[in-house]
Amino acid sequence: MSVVLIGGNGQVGYELRRALAPFGLSAVLDRSRLDLNDPDAVRPAIEALDERPKVIVNATAYTAVDKAEDDQASADRVNHLSVATLAETARDLGACLVHYSTDYVFDGSKDGLYGEDDPTGPLGVYGQTKLAGEQAIVRSGAAHLIFRTSWVYARRGKNFAATMLRLAADREELSVVADQVGAPTSAELIADVTAIALGSTSLDPDRLRTISGIYHLVAAGETSWHGFARHVIERASANGRPLKASPDRIKPIATADYPTPAKRPANSRLNIGKIERTFGLQMPRWTTHVDRTVDQWCEA
Ligand SMILES: NC(=O)C1=CN([C@@H]2O[C@H](COP(=O)(O)OP(=O)(O)OC[C@H]3O[C@@H](n4cnc5c(N)ncnc54)[C@H](OP(=O)(O)O)[C@@H]3O)[C@@H](O)[C@H]2O)C=CC1
Ligand SMILES: Cc1cn([C@H]2C[C@H](O)[C@@H](COP(=O)(O)OP(=O)(O)O[C@H]3O[C@@H](C)C(=O)[C@@H](O)[C@H]3O)O2)c(=O)[nH]c1=O
Numbered sequence: 001m002s003v004v005l006i007g008g009n010g011q012v013g014y015e016l017r018r019a020l021a022p023f024g025l026s027a028v029l030d031r032s033r034l035d036l037n038d039p040d041a042v043r044p045a046i047e048a049l050d051e052r053p054k055v056i057v058n059a060t061a062y063t064a065v066d067k068a069e070d071d072q073a074s075a076d077r078v079n080h081l082s083v084a085t086l087a088e089t090a091r092d093l094g095a096c097l098v099h100y101s102t103d104y105v106f107d108g109s110k111d112g113l114y115g116e117d118d119p120t121g122p123l124g125v126y127g128q129t130k131l132a133g134e135q136a137i138v139r140s141g142a143a144h145l146i147f148r149t150s151w152v153y154a155r156r157g158k159n160f161a162a163t164m165l166r167l168a169a170d171r172e173e174l175s176v177v178a179d180q181v182g183a184p185t186s187a188e189l190i191a192d193v194t195a196i197a198l199g200s201t202s203l204d205p206d207r208l209r210t211i212s213g214i215y216h217l218v219a220a221g222e223t224s225w226h227g228f229a230r231h232v233i234e235r236a237s238a239n240g241r242p243l244k245a246s247p248d249r250i251k252p253i254a255t256a257d258y259p260t261p262a263k264r265p266a267n268s269r270l271n272i273g274k275i276e277r278t279f280g281l282q283m284p285r286w287t288t289h290v291d292r293t294v295d296q297w298c299e300a
């Protein structure tokens, strides 16, 4: 049995090292062993592994949404071209590729929840390159699980919740957009559900092929970035964390009043019916793991 993880140091990758351990995770390839800026390096790195992998989990991505607008070539190599090569390599080895994608493949104009088959229409380079990565996987013919998630945070790593806490310690007032809605999703939930999905197949190649497809993997419920920020500050304050900004000083603003290089979707709400039905799950509300994470930060 051989499961290989590419990228063990990002938010999701770090949690996958924990959640995939019971599958006998046989190798973790970090950037020093495989740099996805070079698509030609992908196949040799996988073929050089001691054990032929049954499952390849890719937790890497170029995730700097604004920076990607001026760095399209690099984002495309990491999020698309290297992913395409990885998928072809997985197909040739008979391995299943597990991959993560994003709500930013949608334009956010839909009124309601996005299903897996809804038309895409990324607004920026990050979303465009992530979509191209998804499409290359599907086209490759490899068995695959593509989990689209959103607004990821973790105890460890760079994320919006950690930024809000840091800013609230320094400033009396924060302004946060209230007209973009979605579901904050913890890296631990993403890693746990990945393990459940893989475990449901006993890593049998035929069963991995049967469940192949795109799945929306986000926490239940929804909020805005403003609601997310306010909840984090409320929880941290309740935990006695000294902050200059009180929850009431987290000001809701419009997207137009927070100009950024990359446009973001106004509606990031993803329908989780398919993943819940397929794997017998009931996703926790978004606040469940936010509270847990903030509590961990406050204990540290
Ligand atoms: N963060 C979010 O809000 C969201 C993320 N996603 C998706 O979830 C997945 C995981 O994201 P997340 O864990 O948050 O990302 P992080 O930004 O926390 O981690 C990214 C990982 O990718 C690695 N990486 C980046 N560039 C390269 C490269 N050229 N070669 C090798 N490794 C590289 C980083 O390595 P290093 O540590 O060396 O820098 C790091 O391990 C991605 O597919 C992302 O698109 C989807 C929705 C929301
Ligand atoms: C820091 C800050 C951000 N914002 C806004 C900007 C933006 O619209 C929103 C979120 O900001 P961020 O830049 O942290 O988020 P962003 O990097 O766009 O987050 C995205 O990352 C990629 C990787 C994904 O796949 C998405 O699901 C999503 O999580 O909040 C404020 O309104 N006030 C602030 O003080």
Ligand SMILES: [Mg+2]
Pocket (backbone or CB within 6 Å): 063, 064, 065
């Ligand atoms: Mg960001």
